[in-house]
Amino acid sequence: MSVILTRKVHFCASHREYSAALSEEENRRVFGKYANWHGHNYLCEVSVCGEVDASTGMVIDLKVLSEILDDVIMRRYDHKNLNLDVPAFADAVPTTEIIVMDIWRQIVPRLPQGMGLHRVRLYEDPTLFAEYYGP
Amino acid sequence: MIYLGRRITISMAHRLNNPQLSEAQNRALYGKCNNPNGHGHEYVVEATCGGEIDPVTGFSVDLGAIDAALRREIFERFDHRDFDADFPELAHVISSGENLAKVFWDLLAPHVPEGATLA
Numbered sequence: 001m002s003v004i005l006t007r008k009v010h011f012c013a014s015h016r017e018y019s020a021a022l023s024e025e026e027n028r029r030v031f032g033k034y035a036n037w038h039g040h041n042y043l044c045e046v047s048v049c050g051e052v053d054a055s056t057g058m059v060i061d062l063k064v065l066s067e068i069l070d071d072v073i074m075r076r077y078d079h080k081n082l083n084l085d086v087p088a089f090a091d092a093v094p095t096t097e098i099i100v101m102d103i104w105r106q107i108v109p110r111l112p113q114g115m116g117l118h119r120v121r122l123y124e125d126p127t128l129f130a131e132y133y134g135p
Numbered sequence: 136m137i138y139l140g141r142r143i144t145i146s147m148a149h150r151l152n153n154p155q156l157s158e159a160q161n162r163a164l165y166g167k168c169n170n171p172n173g174h175g176h177e178y179v180v181e182a183t184c185g186g187e188i189d190p191v192t193g194f195s196v197d198l199g200a201i202d203a204a205l206r207r208e209i210f211e212r213f214d215h216r217d218f219d220a221d222f223p224e225l226a227h228v229i230s231s232g233e234n235l236a237k238v239f240w241d242l243l244a245p246h247v248p249e250g251a252t253l254a
Contacts, residue, residue, distance in 0.1 A: 021191050030192060093193030097137045101188075127142045130195070131183070 004118050005059045006047040009069050014039040015082040015094045043123040050115045072106040096122055096130040104132050137195045140183035143205050148175040148217040149230040186251040197248040204246035
């Protein structure tokens with residue numbers, strides 16, 4: 001019996017929407033005030049799927065999942081500047097869409113055998129989220 | 136495909152009632168949701184659109200266009216209104232959450248920006 005299990009992770013980070021491919025004026029025109037440095041309390045929902053283990057009743061050992069999310073999300077993003085401190089975003093604009101795809105790509109190879117990643121949803125604020133179901 | 140969602144809240148009154156059923160049948164079917172004077176909710180509406188990421192901006196959809204459509208088609212139309220009493224053109228719709236989702240979808244779909252898909 002396959003079940004989807006979701007863990008929520010909060011992290012705080014600063015960023016700005018600013019593209020090196022555009023001039024200062026173009027950045028202002030495209031991104032407006034979001035081209036300024038600012039911050040968010042992000043909320044990430046990571047949904048894994050797998051068979052329920054008959055002896056434990058669990059889809060995944062939650063300690064294993066917590067370690068994965070600590071590695072992928074907390075150590076890399078929490079209380080960081082996403083533009084300057086995260087190598088994955090050196091050549092990208094760290095929008096909610098870009099970040100959610102990075103989280104997906106980092107989690108997949110770390111999952112135990114037989115486990116799938118169903119969805120990653122990332123809230124930039126309570127009213128705005130990006131979600132990814134994989135390529 | 137990557138999806139971007141916006142959440143808005145609207146305060147709206149409604150009553151679950153099927154005019155083709157009797158009073159007793161409506162009461163049995165909908166219980167307290169059939170209260171004769173109606174009731175209300177703070178509805179949370181999530182509109183999610185899919186698109187491909189623009190390599191320059193990092194955006195997948197035009198959020199400004201989605202926000203404008205949500206404000207004009209949903210919020211300004213329905214917020215602080217009575218769904219069943221104030222919209223004769225929607226009198227045929229039983230105002231369940233399911234039907235409201237469909238009504239809102241039909242209002243938003245024509246205004247989704249080019250390159251994006253309402254999901």
